[in-house]
Amino acid sequence: MPQMFGRKHEVSPQRSRHEGQEFSSHKGIVVCNDCGAAYFKKRWVHGLEEVKNKDNKDEPVSFSICPACAMIKNKQYEGRITIKNLPEKHAKDLEDIVRGFSKRAFERDAMHRLIEVKKEGVNWVITTTENEMANKLAHHIKESLRAVKSRTHFAPEPSDVAEIIIEFE
Ligand SMILES: [Zn+2]
Numbered sequence: 001m002p003q004m005f006g007r008k009h010e011v012s013p014q015r016s017r018h019e020g021q022e023f024s025s026h027k028g029i030v031v032c033n034d035c036g037a038a039y040f041k042k043r044w045v046h047g048l049e050e051v052k053n054k055d056n057k058d059e060p061v062s063f064s065i066c067p068a069c070a071m072i073k074n075k076q077y078e079g080r081i082t083i084k085n086l087p088e089k090h091a092k093d094l095e096d097i098v099r100g101f102s103k104r105a106f107e108r109d110a111m112h113r114l115i116e117v118k119k120e121g122v123n124w125v126i127t128t129t130e131n132e133m134a135n136k137l138a139h140h141i142k143e144s145l146r147a148v149k150s151r152t153h154f155a156p157e158p159s160d161v162a163e164i165i166i167e168f169e
Pocket of ligand 1: 032033034035036037065066067068069070
């Protein structure tokens with residue numbers, strides 16, 4: 001297995017944020033070919049039914065790929081949490097915390113996604129499409145599982161990548 005997430009330089013500084021600057025020049029509604037998320041008026045939502053209303057029923061609809069799907073496709077991430085020395089007794093809890101948190105994050109914002117939970121024994125690597133999501137998730141993990149040590153490192157500008165390490169004793 002190649003080290004998929006070890007090369008943060010792959011994260012292009014030009015990459016647009018999920019707020020959708022890249023799409024702000026688009027006229028009408030954009031639908032993601034991959035996940036069905038829809039973009040309208042500077043906002044990505046979960047699907048066309050969330051944007052369509054009587055006022056925009058005549059807006060043209062075009063197809064593209066949303067920033068979250070593009071990031072995943074390009075093997076990029078914006079948040080990465082490395083868990084070290086995870087005690088066996090916490091494995092199931094951690095999985096539940098990550099899945100539950102990510103589900104809620106996605107429900108709130110269609111661009112906030114869990115990319116992968118990569119498990120290598122007691123060391124896990126969790127990647128997300130959004131840095132603040134990773135920060136909040138890390139905080140939640142620390143609170144819930146009483147991890148002893150953690151540190152956060154933001155990659156230097158212009159990168160948006162948040163790298164968080166949570167270590168258990
Ligand atoms: Zn998509």
